[in-house]
Amino acid sequence: MKFYNITRALRSRLHSSWMLTALIFSLLLPVLLAIGLYLKSAPLLHDQHLFTLLFSKSWKPLSGHFGMYPFIISSLWVTVIALILAGPVCLLSAIHLTQYARPIVLKIMHPVIDILAGIPSVIFGVWGILVIVPFVGNYIGPLLGKHITGYSIFSGGMVLAVMIIPFILNILIEVFRTIPEELTEVTLSLGATRWMVVKHVLLKKAFPGIISAFSLGLSRAFGETIAVLMVVGNVTRIPTGALQPGYPLPALIANNYGEMLSIPRYDSALMFAALVLLVIVILFNIISRYMIHRVEKNI
Amino acid sequence: MAGKTKISIENLNLYIGKQHILKNVTTRIPEKQITVILGPSGCGKTTLLKSMNRLTDLYSNVKVSGKIMIEGEDILHTDTDITSIRKRMGLLSQRPYPLPMNIFNNVAYGLRISGRKNKMVLRQRVQHYLELVNLWDEVKDRLHDPASSLSIGQQQRLCLARGLSVDPDIILADEPTSALDPISSEVVEKKFFDLKNQYTVVVVTHSLQQARRIADYAIFMYLGEIVEQGEASEFFSNPKQELTKSYIKGLFN
Numbered sequence: 001m002k003f004y005n006i007t008r009a010l011r012s013r014l015h016s017s018w019m020l021t022a023l024i025f026s027l028l029l030p031v032l033l034a035i036g037l038y039l040k041s042a043p044l045l046h047d048q049h050l051f052t053l054l055f056s057k058s059w060k061p062l063s064g065h066f067g068m069y070p071f072i073i074s075s076l077w078v079t080v081i082a083l084i085l086a087g088p089v090c091l092l093s094a095i096h097l098t099q100y101a102r103p104i105v106l107k108i109m110h111p112v113i114d115i116l117a118g119i120p121s122v123i124f125g126v127w128g129i130l131v132i133v134p135f136v137g138n139y140i141g142p143l144l145g146k147h148i149t150g151y152s153i154f155s156g157g158m159v160l161a162v163m164i165i166p167f168i169l170n171i172l173i174e175v176f177r178t179i180p181e182e183l184t185e186v187t188l189s190l191g192a193t194r195w196m197v198v199k200h201v202l203l204k205k206a207f208p209g210i211i212s213a214f215s216l217g218l219s220r221a222f223g224e225t226i227a228v229l230m231v232v233g234n235v236t237r238i239p240t241g242a243l244q245p246g247y248p249l250p251a252l253i254a255n256n257y258g259e260m261l262s263i264p265r266y267d268s269a270l271m272f273a274a275l276v277l278l279v280i281v282i283l284f285n286i287i288s289r290y291m292i293h294r295v296e297k298n299i
Numbered sequence: 300m301a302g303k304t305k306i307s308i309e310n311l312n313l314y315i316g317k318q319h320i321l322k323n324v325t326t327r328i329p330e331k332q333i334t335v336i337l338g339p340s341g342c343g344k345t346t347l348l349k350s351m352n353r354l355t356d357l358y359s360n361v362k363v364s365g366k367i368m369i370e371g372e373d374i375l376h377t378d379t380d381i382t383s384i385r386k387r388m389g390l391l392s393q394r395p396y397p398l399p400m401n402i403f404n405n406v407a408y409g410l411r412i413s414g415r416k417n418k419m420v421l422r423q424r425v426q427h428y429l430e431l432v433n434l435w436d437e438v439k440d441r442l443h444d445p446a447s448s449l450s451i452g453q454q455q456r457l458c459l460a461r462g463l464s465v466d467p468d469i470i471l472a473d474e475p476t477s478a479l480d481p482i483s484s485e486v487v488e489k490k491f492f493d494l495k496n497q498y499t500v501v502v503v504t505h506s507l508q509q510a511r512r513i514a515d516y517a518i519f520m521y522l523g524e525i526v527e528q529g530e531a532s533e534f535f536s537n538p539k540q541e542l543t544k545s546y547i548k549g550l551f552n
């Protein structure tokens with residue numbers, strides 16, 4: 001009996017210490033990553049002003065110019081376009097699936113969404129090259145009176161949108177499903193229509209969840225590399241329109257790391273690009289946390 | 300039966316998929332009295348209550364037949380707008396579900412969507428209903444706090460005020476006090492007593508003591524059927540059916 005108790009106590013101690021270790025590790029990982037990247041980019045930061053690196057347009061590694069601005073702007077463009085395209089689609093689908101459609105539809109859609117979420121991104125990239133790029137080049141461009149190849153920020157945004165839809169949609173469906181049915185019932189019994197329930201009550205109640213879903217989509221979109229790299233054109237220039245080619249940060253790193261490392265500071269510059277990427281994603285998350293906190297206080 | 304009939308249900312049958320949930324339910328709910336629906340868990344009390352304001356429409360695969368007459372109008376077969384039927388009934392659920400808004404707007408919402416937008420009128424009405432449920436003094440200085448910041452008992456009274464705000468003549472309450480502390484529970488229960496001067500009240504409850512205290516008319520259900528119903532005094536002192544007897548003795552579980 002006694003022995004049993006001791007082993008049990010020991011086991012639970014062990015379990016909790018394992019859990020603690022795992023927790024600390026997962027909390028520490030981003031910090032360690034950031035520190036590692038910072039140390040690697042330190043030589044560059046030592047030579048050049050942070051402000052110059054972030055906001056200079058000039059990317060000429062051979063002459064030691066490492067302005068990240070074109071890449072940062074490209075990344076933001078692609079991400080924002082992806083979110084603008086995917087956001088409303090996801091929100092409306094989630095509302096439809098959870099509030100209007102018959103339950104069987106949701107049952108069918110769930111595995112479909114999961115499969116979509118599991119498709120490797122390179123496949124989306126190939127699909128982008130085969131479908132989206134020609135579509136943008138042959139239809140959207142001429143429609144706007146422009147002669148373009150189709151390799152563009154917009155193509156990147158479209159491919160990304162399709163990629164993040166399953167993620168956002170999955171979360172949104174869960175968000176709407178966890179709102180108690182009684183809330184709908186009481187609102188209806190006050191004389192509201194179905195649409196009023198959605199507009200005045202469910203969307204409000206779901207708002208924190210909607211923000212987290214979107215910010216998760218945003219982070220994924222911002223960091224997505226391969227699929228975007230394949231369709232975005234990879235031209236180092238500040239894009240002035242969505243139909244122009246761009247060169248997002250992850251593509252920059254993926255395309256160049258391991259090559260031309262003989263150029264002084266080049267390695268350091270790519271590490272710095274990765275650091276910028278990480279910091280921006282963390283910033284997204286902090287902002288969305290803050291927004292959720294603000295909203296939750298008021299409902 | 301004393302008094303006028305407010306809701307008359309005839310041969311109501313309700314299926315969800317292949318499951319027969321309500322079986323030949325026939326009853327008359329008296330006006331301006333408290334009707335209590337009793338019965339073991341899963342016997343269909345909530346379903347019966349919800350069918351009275353057609354919230355059962357929300358279920359998928361639902362099939363309803365029979366009649367539910369409210370003042371002569373069959374709400375299952377009518378051209379009248381469903382929202383205006385629902386507005387005639389205030390709903391109070393087991394746990395309070397305040398709308399995701401502040402305290403004031405929880406009561407004002409129903410008024411607003413039925414077209415009353417004048418600020419003065421709204422303020423006055425909101426105060427009136429909050430006073431009616433003995434909540435005004437507790438919240439008058441924090442009307443703009445979110446409703447979720449109230450205690451559960453306060454929230455339930457707020458929900459009652461919200462239900463009353465659209466000026467219904469029927470109140471449907473599904474175990475309205477089962478999640479409350481004894482004191483809030485008593486407040487809500489007493490409120491029902493006051494309200495029956497103006498409203499027809501239908502309450503589902505699991506508490507026999509509560510049923511004895513408040514009921515004018517009692518309905519006992521078992522497996523989707525009404526086993527016995529009648530004047531409360533008669534029902535509790537002299538039940539006819541064996542099932543009812545054992546339920547009232549508390550032998551059920």
Ligand SMILES: Nc1ncnc2c1ncn2[C@@H]1O[C@H](COP(=O)(O)OP(=O)(O)OP(=O)(O)O)[C@@H](O)[C@H]1O
Pocket residue numbers: 315318320338339340341342343344345346347358
């Ligand atoms: N949305 C639904 N879909 C399918 N079956 C349902 C649904 N709602 C209720 N039921 C079934 O209908 C029957 C009656 O349920 P109901 O909620 O009316 O019982 P109840 O008497 O209110 O029980 P309780 O006292 O536990 O609240 C149960 O067998 C339940 O499983």
Ligand SMILES: [Mg+2]
Pocket residue numbers: 344345346473
């Ligand atoms: Mg019930």
